[in-house]
Amino acid sequence: MSETNSPSARSSAGILLRDVSKRFPGQDRAAVDNLNMEISSGDMVMLVGPSGCGKTTTLKMINRLIEPSSGQILLGGQDISAADADQLRRGIGYVIQAGGLFPHMTVAANIGVVPSMLGWDKARTARRVDELLDLVSLDPARYRNRYPKELSGGQQQRVGVARALAADPPILLMDEPFGAVDPITRERLQDELLRIHADLEKTVVFVTHDFDEALKLGDRIAVFAEGGHLVQYDSPERILAEPATDFVRQFTGADAGLKQLGLARISSVPALPVVSGTVEEGPQQLLARALTAGQQSAVVVDGTGSPVAWFSVAELEKLRELPADRQPQLPVVGPGDNLADALSLVLVSSRDGVLVTDAQGHLQGVIDAPLILQTVRTRQWVSNARQERQRKRAPRGRPAAAGSTEAGQP
Numbered sequence: 001m002s003e004t005n006s007p008s009a010r011s012s013a014g015i016l017l018r019d020v021s022k023r024f025p026g027q028d029r030a031a032v033d034n035l036n037m038e039i040s041s042g043d044m045v046m047l048v049g050p051s052g053c054g055k056t057t058t059l060k061m062i063n064r065l066i067e068p069s070s071g072q073i074l075l076g077g078q079d080i081s082a083a084d085a086d087q088l089r090r091g092i093g094y095v096i097q098a099g100g101l102f103p104h105m106t107v108a109a110n111i112g113v114v115p116s117m118l119g120w121d122k123a124r125t126a127r128r129v130d131e132l133l134d135l136v137s138l139d140p141a142r143y144r145n146r147y148p149k150e151l152s153g154g155q156q157q158r159v160g161v162a163r164a165l166a167a168d169p170p171i172l173l174m175d176e177p178f179g180a181v182d183p184i185t186r187e188r189l190q191d192e193l194l195r196i197h198a199d200l201e202k203t204v205v206f207v208t209h210d211f212d213e214a215l216k217l218g219d220r221i222a223v224f225a226e227g228g229h230l231v232q233y234d235s236p237e238r239i240l241a242e243p244a245t246d247f248v249r250q251f252t253g254a255d256a257g258l259k260q261l262g263l264a265r266i267s268s269v270p271a272l273p274v275v276s277g278t279v280e281e282g283p284q285q286l287l288a289r290a291l292t293a294g295q296q297s298a299v300v301v302d303g304t305g306s307p308v309a310w311f312s313v314a315e316l317e318k319l320r321e322l323p324a325d326r327q328p329q330l331p332v333v334g335p336g337d338n339l340a341d342a343l344s345l346v347l348v349s350s351r352d353g354v355l356v357t358d359a360q361g362h363l364q365g366v367i368d369a370p371l372i373l374q375t376v377r378t379r380q381w382v383s384n385a386r387q388e389r390q391r392k393r394a395p396r397g398r399p400a401a402a403g404s405t406e407a408g409q410p
């Protein structure tokens with residue numbers, strides 16, 4: 001079930017729930033039943049499960065809007081029941097559906113609520129408001145003096161996120177924050193949250209009904225079942241590939257395998273080597289090198305190392321010269337693409353694989369259909385969101401995850 005806890009979970013913004021239960025008066029069933037969960041500092045953890053399974057109650061127990069009936073919650077190793085509740089909440093950002101903005105206050109005043117409580121002066125608060133509006137992609141000059149009713153749903157949601165981040169809290173609790181916006185805006189807000197999270201490294205606990213949202217955003221996903229039971233707490237990869245129970249399997253859906261393809265970033269798959277050469281080399285020499293290397297194809301690259309054409313050995317045998325212009329429909333993927341993109345290209349191209357380039361467009365190698373299948377079956381991949389964060393967190397000059405390796409030498 002749960003993975004081993006990492007030592008980093010004990011650092012300042014880690015959250016530990018120990019034997020936590022909540023039983024509301026007059027309810028015959030517990031809302032949350034003996035919950036044990038450790039949330040590592042800097043992780044984004046998604047709480048999913050059917051309606052009424054205790055997700056919101058769990059979230060509200062972390063900022064003490066609801067007190068547990070039993071058990072202990074520790075933030076950074078400190079038992080929150082011993083803390084002053086108001087002070088605790090100032091250190092925890094809280095975002096709810098539709099932003100939960102105060103309607104009679106301007107955007108700037110909404111974002112400045114906690115800084116004002118903390119006694120910041122006007123100039124410092126104003127600077128922070130503008131900085132946060134920039135962060136959530138709203139032009140400060142245009143939006144700071146507006147009222148919530150003068151904003152779209154997505155804009156209100158952005159202001160809600162900005163407000164929660166105002167005093168730079170180490171922890172952010174988000175209760176279905178994007179539930180009330182249309183799918184396109186939702187996707188945009190998700191992308192922004194990923195960017196903000198990668199930049200700011202907050203510990204985020206996020207409640208959602210949308211399993212795809214959980215897959216996209218989560219470092220870990222906690223699947224709850226009715227009666228407030230935590231059924232599985234794992235990485236998105238493991239939830240999809242190794243659902244702990246039939247309930248989780250039903251939750252992930254019949255297309256769990258396809259979802260893995262969509263989550264697996266190309267750069268987490270080591271590409272296979274391919275022989276490549278420039279147009280000046282000519283087809284015969286390229287063919288000879290391909291055969292010597294035991295390859296069935298070879299790639300023509302331009303002067304910068306970007307792929308221009310891809311030929312089978314049979315095609316090379318018939319060519320008199322190599323083309324300088326890029327072949328139309330050359331199947332190429334970059335590090336930001338995923339395995340679903342790669343497989344989709346394979347299905348519509350005449351090749352059994354795709355060429356892989358780095359961010360600069362330089363040829364790195366090939367990913368073929370068997371490698372795609374093997375990667376998913378053996379779970380040798382890392383989800384987009386996690387890889388992005390790991391990349392940002394890695395010390396300079398040291399890659400965080402395996403990337404594409406050898407490309408063919410010209």
Ligand SMILES: Nc1ncnc2c1ncn2[C@@H]1O[C@H](COP(=O)(O)OP(=O)(O)OP(=O)(O)O)[C@@H](O)[C@H]1O
Binds near residue numbers: 024031
């Ligand atoms: N103040 C309350 N008094 C009594 N029962 C409550 C109260 N708040 C929540 N409950 C009950 O506790 C259970 C868990 O509720 P909770 O809101 O945590 O579920 P949830 O998983 O967040 O649901 P949803 O996805 O519908 O928001 C539900 O059965 C709910 O009816």
